[in-house]
Amino acid sequence: xxxxxxxxxxxxxxxxxxxxxxxxxxxxxxxxxxxxxxxxxxxxxxxxxxxxxxxxxxxxxxxxxxxxxxxxxxxxxxxxxxxxxxxxxxxxxxxxxxxxxxxxxxxxxxxxxxxxxxxxxxxxxxxxxxxxxxxxxxxxxxxxxxxxxxxxxxxxxxxxxxxxxxxxxxxxxxxxxxxxxxxxxxxxxxxxxxxxxxxxxxxxxxxxxxxxxxxxxxxxxxxxxxxxxxxxxxxxxxxxxxxxxxxxxxxxxxxxxxxxxxxxxxxxxxxxxxxxxxxxxxxxxxxxxxxxxxxxxxxxxxxxx
Amino acid sequence: xxxxxxxxxxxxxxxxxxxxxxxxxxxxxxxxxxxxxxxxxxxxxxxxxxxxxxxxxxxxxxxxxxxxxxxxxxxxxxxxxxxxxxxxxxxxxxxxxxxxxxxxxxxxxxxxxxxxxxxxxxxxxxxxxxxxxxxxxxxxxxxxxxxxxxxxxxxxxxxxxxxxxxxxxxxxxxxxxxxxxxxxxxxxxxxxxxxxxxxxxxxxxxxxxxxxxxxxxxxxxxxxxxxxxxxxxxxxxxxxxxxxxxxxxxxxxxxxxxxxxxxxxxxxxxxxxxxxxxxxxxxxxxxxxxxxxxxxxxxxxxxxx
Numbered sequence: 001x002x003x004x005x006x007x008x009x010x011x012x013x014x015x016x017x018x019x020x021x022x023x024x025x026x027x028x029x030x031x032x033x034x035x036x037x038x039x040x041x042x043x044x045x046x047x048x049x050x051x052x053x054x055x056x057x058x059x060x061x062x063x064x065x066x067x068x069x070x071x072x073x074x075x076x077x078x079x080x081x082x083x084x085x086x087x088x089x090x091x092x093x094x095x096x097x098x099x100x101x102x103x104x105x106x107x108x109x110x111x112x113x114x115x116x117x118x119x120x121x122x123x124x125x126x127x128x129x130x131x132x133x134x135x136x137x138x139x140x141x142x143x144x145x146x147x148x149x150x151x152x153x154x155x156x157x158x159x160x161x162x163x164x165x166x167x168x169x170x171x172x173x174x175x176x177x178x179x180x181x182x183x184x185x186x187x188x189x190x191x192x193x194x195x196x197x198x199x200x201x202x203x204x205x206x207x208x209x210x211x212x213x214x215x216x217x218x219x220x221x222x223x224x225x226x227x228x229x230x231x232x233x234x235x236x237x238x239x240x241x242x243x244x245x246x247x248x249x250x251x252x253x254x255x256x257x258x259x260x261x262x263x264x265x266x267x268x269x270x271x272x273x274x275x276x277x278x279x280x281x282x283x284x285x286x287x288x289x290x291x292x293x294x295x296x297x298x299x300x301x302x303x304x305x
Numbered sequence: 306x307x308x309x310x311x312x313x314x315x316x317x318x319x320x321x322x323x324x325x326x327x328x329x330x331x332x333x334x335x336x337x338x339x340x341x342x343x344x345x346x347x348x349x350x351x352x353x354x355x356x357x358x359x360x361x362x363x364x365x366x367x368x369x370x371x372x373x374x375x376x377x378x379x380x381x382x383x384x385x386x387x388x389x390x391x392x393x394x395x396x397x398x399x400x401x402x403x404x405x406x407x408x409x410x411x412x413x414x415x416x417x418x419x420x421x422x423x424x425x426x427x428x429x430x431x432x433x434x435x436x437x438x439x440x441x442x443x444x445x446x447x448x449x450x451x452x453x454x455x456x457x458x459x460x461x462x463x464x465x466x467x468x469x470x471x472x473x474x475x476x477x478x479x480x481x482x483x484x485x486x487x488x489x490x491x492x493x494x495x496x497x498x499x500x501x502x503x504x505x506x507x508x509x510x511x512x513x514x515x516x517x518x519x520x521x522x523x524x525x526x527x528x529x530x531x532x533x534x535x536x537x538x539x540x541x542x543x544x545x546x547x548x549x550x551x552x553x554x555x556x557x558x559x560x561x562x563x564x565x566x567x568x569x570x571x572x573x574x575x576x577x578x579x580x581x582x583x584x585x586x587x588x589x590x591x592x593x594x595x596x597x598x599x600x601x602x603x604x605x606x607x608x609x610x
């Protein structure tokens with residue numbers, strides 16, 4: 001099973017899948033468009049979330065960071081008048097320091113991620129979408145800024161005029177991701193932001209063509225006219241897209257087989273999805289507890305049969 | 306009052322001086338020969354000890370690091386198979402991150418130290434000996450290594466064939482240190498390792514000539530044939546020096562007025578010091594508690610009268 005992941009929505013679904021599948025049967029291809037250098041380390045937030053999830057140390061209240069982590073370095077820096085763009089826990093910082101050291105020694109992000117995975121005893125595959133730097137840059141009335149600056153520093157408040165995946169022109173799909181895709185026919189596109197979490201992965205060359213040859217199930221992160229969480233709505237609107245599950249389906253229509261939307265969605269007309277040649281399935285996608293995460297995962301696995 | 310400092314001996318004496326003098330009357334010129342890049346940050350251990358002492362947060366059990374600091378990043382890195390050369394606490398790491406950020410922005414080490422001092426509300430002057438990089442390198446049978454590698458990683462065990470202050474040829478005394486020395490006539494050379502703590506300061510151009518014009522009191526870090534702490538003995542022997550207070554006095558003889566040695570010293574013949582034109586004074590230099598630190602400081606202040 002291949003899962004395209006980013007943000008916090010897809011990790012919740014992976015958490016459900018883990019109750020049903022052995023970790024070694026899952027390969028997660030992870031967005032790196034939100035990666036950022038901060039405090040001398042290279043932070044890959046979406047990779048870390050997946051790492052911590054499989055390592056069994058993810059903080060499942062926030063769906064990022066290590067559970068029980070302390071913030072002593074962060075707080076001391078704040079006392080000295082320095083504000084880190086990302087609130088990095090002390091153990092989290094260690095992981096990022098180890099990664100940075102590996103990258104500086106010449107390892108690719110794929111290799112570094114594999115090595116850190118191994119140190120954590122993780123048996124799932126965790127593969128960055130690319131070893132090249134791709135950065136989601138948001139154009140606001142106050143100027144262009146890194147996604148993290150928009151989302152964390154400015155709390156997603158500025159108007160979004162447009163955005164781009166800087167570096168995407170020169171970026172290639174990670175060879176390990178390509179290899180994993182060659183070996184597996186089932187792909188889940190998780191309920192993550194289609195603009196900044198899934199978008200960068202899909203913007204890489206080859207990936208859409210590869211997905212066309214697979215059985216692909218996508219889960220919508222939008223219910224009605226609202227994103228379940230995060231800035232997906234604002235960013236979709238900036239691209240002139242309909243902020244709705246239909247809008248998401250349109251983004252994915254060329255390469256998905258099944259589109260899962262929420263049973264609460266009062267806006268989507270499934271016939272419009274079927275008209276695109278895609279099977280539409282209404283499920284409970286609000287994964288608010290362990291059981292609901294497993295149930296959604298179970299339904300999705302059944303759809304592959 | 307100017308104090309030349311490094312290691313842990315002189316900070317103890319400064320701790321005593323603080324019970325007698327307002328902080329703003331002290332300027333500490335600090336060894337930077339043990340500075341090192343580790344885990345992406347520029348660590349200046351001798352400066353940090355003095356910073357934490359004046360900030361009131363120094364761990365006075367170890368005489369380095371912040372009292373009550375945690376080691377969560379360090380320990381997590383260790384769990385991932387990475388051993389940091391220096392055991393950096395989480396709050397300590399924050400200070401080093403802030404310094405590194407300042408240096409990367411183009412501040413000198415003197416400027417960065419002043420800014421960090423100010424953030425801590427410190428009123429004493431803390432000045433690195435130089436803004437240029439000087440590194441104590443130890444030649445061992447196993448090859449040349451940074452002082453920290455010799456002392457921390459190898460616990461000071463390897464034989465010392467020789468050592469050098471790499472970069473000393475191009476290094477200049479920090480202009481702020483020079484300015485402070487111009488304004489003050491009293492200098493204490495603390496009981497720190499004369500090779501790796503005081504040695505690099507004295508190896509800078511100009512400093513010895515300046516000290517000749519001052520009233521200088523040096524405190525020996527050696528009692529009998531043994532250093533009170535640290536690798537001073539081994540390093541002095543490597544330079545062919547007598548491991549004794551007399552050996553220390555010989556290093557300082559051209560520019561000190563008074564030489565303080567320990568009352569327990571059964572080896573030193575004070576007449577040999579007097580013969581160098583230096584007044585020899587026996588005091589209790591074992592600063593094992595607050596009161597003893599203050600007493601030694603008081604005696605030294607009286608010697609300046």
